[in-house]
Amino acid sequence: RPNDEWWKAAVVYQVYPRSFADSNGDGIGDIRGIINHLDHLEDLGTDVVWLSPVYASPQDDNGYDISDYYAVDPTFGTLQDLDELIAELHARGMKLVMDLVVNHTSDEHAWFQESRASRSSAKRDWYIWRDPRDGGEPNNWGSFFSGSAWELDQKTGQYFLHLFSRKQPDLNWDNPEVRTAVYQMMNWWLDRGIDGFRMDVISFISKHPDLPDGPVSNSGMWGDGIPFYGSGPRVHDYLQEMHREVFSHRDADLMTVGEMVDATPERARLYTDQTRKELDMIFQFEHVGLDHGPGGKFSRKRLDLVAVKHSFARWQEALADVGWNSLYWNNHDQPRAVSRFGNDTDYWYQSATALATVLHLMRGTPYIYQGEELGMTNMLFSSIDDFRDLESRNYYREALAGSDGSKAAELLAGIAVGGRDNARTPVQWDRTPNAGFTTGEPWIPVNPNHTWLNAEAQRTDPGSVFAWYRRLVRFRHEETVLIDGRFTLLYPEDPQLFAYTRTNEDTSLLVLANCSAESVPLGAEIETGWAHADVLLNNQPDANLAQQLRPWEVIVLRKR
Ligand code: ISL
Ligand code: CA
Structure with a gap:
């Protein structure tokens, strides 16, 4: 394998398809829209596209709830469109990394339908079912999207576990049939020509068998289960097994990156030590948690640059000899970097380029999230009706319930700054009314600043944020000290x-x-x-x- 660690010199571009480009006027981005804009990526010079989920899905969580891993959702196009995207990317020397969401499926997946049908179903054990405890939830774990992590299934009288929405039941990875089915699906996609996977919340797949109650913080009523499923007892076994069953016998240049909410530098060394044959790199969350207040992401505190620097430095040093970092400010779950870490009013260009530079020149593989290369900003959401994300909407509903409504404005302000929809407004291609994203009605409002902040204005301007990113990408390709220094x-x-x-x-x-x-x-x-x-x-x-x-x-x- 001559080019085993090619991804050390690569820059990855993340596409969130729903918000990238709409080709058919239904207001939702699609695969054809991506194909139509490949010149933009080629111009930027990135090596890899990470595509957020386009699989068949009821879209409860914008595709992170998959009902068929072998099909493309009609919202986004067809399998033929995806084959064409792979071919077009490869023709331009770029690779395609697909999102792999296998901690959970949709509740509309055939596996779950069969599992929930009866207690004696052959697939009952494919998910995590428990009897009620004292007539209520089996333990105190909260869901990431508000409320309990358990949902009662009336028909069989048992609860199923869902760390995310109730439409995202967790798979039971301790069942070997589940693992075989996942590896088979991964092999099917690699055979189709994709170049690797970004693995959604992959450090959550192994739960402590007793599912013990988690600690309860002052601000919440639910317990935190992460101590019992974050990098749980068998996670390394499963990732090594996955490596053997899926990656070890292939001689293509592939890459894997695992999303890990619970990551520490010590854990990251284990996951990304090449001799252990698990993953190439992981996404850690330390630097994007430093401005979270006592109530979490929706109650923010002032960002302390010293803390940000110490965090990055700790990771740089911990993975200096063993393992590898991924470097990001933004993705589809995070507010926009220039608004969050920079200054999007007085020093928009300067702070967007300064932030990009300090990130890209560290040791690790840099990720650019769509629109970041244009310096796209947070959206000034003013009404709860403008939000689409179930995380924000559930949080608002739950926090408001039982109160007299006086908290509404404060809650809205918190969501506006911390919410995921900031990252999900349409890519701003040009200054026309829908920013060139769609000819129809966009599924989420377009940021009004697209009249001056857009790709068309920047592409030919050597003093643009886009031109700066292009320079950083080229720099990474030319300077080996960025890789080994x-x-x-x-x-x-x-x-x-x-x-x-x-x-x-x-x-x-x-x-x-x-x-x-x-x-x-x-x-x-x-x-x-x-x-x-x-x-x-x-x-x-x-x-x-x-x-x-x-x-x-x-x-x-x-x-x-
Ligand atoms: O943004 C978050 C909620 O506060 C994160 O905790 C997020 O839920 C976590 O990073 C996991 O994210 C991934 O899995 C989710 C999906 O909603 C996110 O979009 C995805 O990136 C469930 O599949
Ligand atoms: Ca469309």
Whole structure:
């Protein structure tokens, strides 16, 4: 295998198909819409597309609730469209990584239909069924989408487990038939020509057999089950088995990335140590939790740059010799980075490019979420009716229930800032009324700032956010120090400067970013040590190390 770790030099672009581009005017993005915009990706230069789910689905959670793993949902097109997308990507030298959602299925999947039919069903044990405890839920676990993680099935008198919505019952991975069925399906997709998988909440597949109650925090009524299913007892066995059954005998250049809400650097080393044959990399959540308040993602606290830097540095160091990081600010579950970590009012361009730079030049595989390359911002949602995401809607409904309604405005404000729909407004292709996303009525409102913030305006502008991302992608392809260089954080306690070096035997790079709206003086050691270095990137004219770093200025230097 000559190119075993090709993904170390790759940049991944995530497509959330519902919001990318609509080709047939029904207001929902589709596979044909992606095919129509491949020039955009080719221009950007990314190597891999990660496609969020397009499988058959009732769309309770926008496709993360799958009713048939072998079919494309008509909302998105046909299997032939998908084959065409694979071929078109491959023709352009790009790869396709599909989302793999196998912690749970839809409740409309045939497996679950059969499982729920009776207590003696041959597939009963494919899901997690329990008798009531004291006439109620079998344990105290809460669902990620509000309420209990258990749903009573009236007909058979038992509860089934759903860590997410009640339309997303959890599969029982301890049943070997389930695992065989999953591996068979994965093999079917790889045989069809896809290049790997992004594995949804894959660290949740092994539950503690006793399903014990979890700790209850002050803010909530439900217990946290993560201690009993986050990286549970057999998760490494299952991932190694999956590797043997699906990946080990293939000699194509594939990649795997596992989403892990409970990840720690220590766990990540186990999952991504190549000698253990589990996964190539994982998504961790530490840096995207640092602005969560006591009540979680919808009650936010001020972001502390020092904490962000320490978090990244810890991961960079923990995975320096063993394993690999994935690097992201954004995905379809997170608010927009420029609005969250940057400054989308006074320093939109500067902060979008500075954030992109500090992320992309670390050690790991960078991910760009659709629209991030344009500096797309959060949406100013003003009414609960504008939200589509079940997580936000359920949270609002549950938090409001039983109160007199006086909390409504505050709740709405929390969802507006922290909600997932911020990431799901349509990609802004041009300045026309629906941003070039659809000729029909978009399924979710288009951000009004598309009149000036759009791909068409940026593509030919060398001073655009898009042009900057294109430069970063090219940089990663050209500079091996970005792949193998050691990471060293500078000024760790500085509340404004995000600075680090990347160094290998041949060269040393310095990344200096002012992550604030005030100017920052540089220390003398930088001025003398790097005075004769080449400026490789600068998001403002005429970098001058003897002077101050301007608001949200980023400079990248190479030692001669
Ligand atoms: O955004 C979150 C809720 O606060 C995350 O906790 C999210 O639920 C978690 O990252 C798991 O996400 C993945 O699985 C979910 C799906 O809704 C998300 O879109 C997906 O990325 C269930 O399949
Ligand atoms: Ca469509």
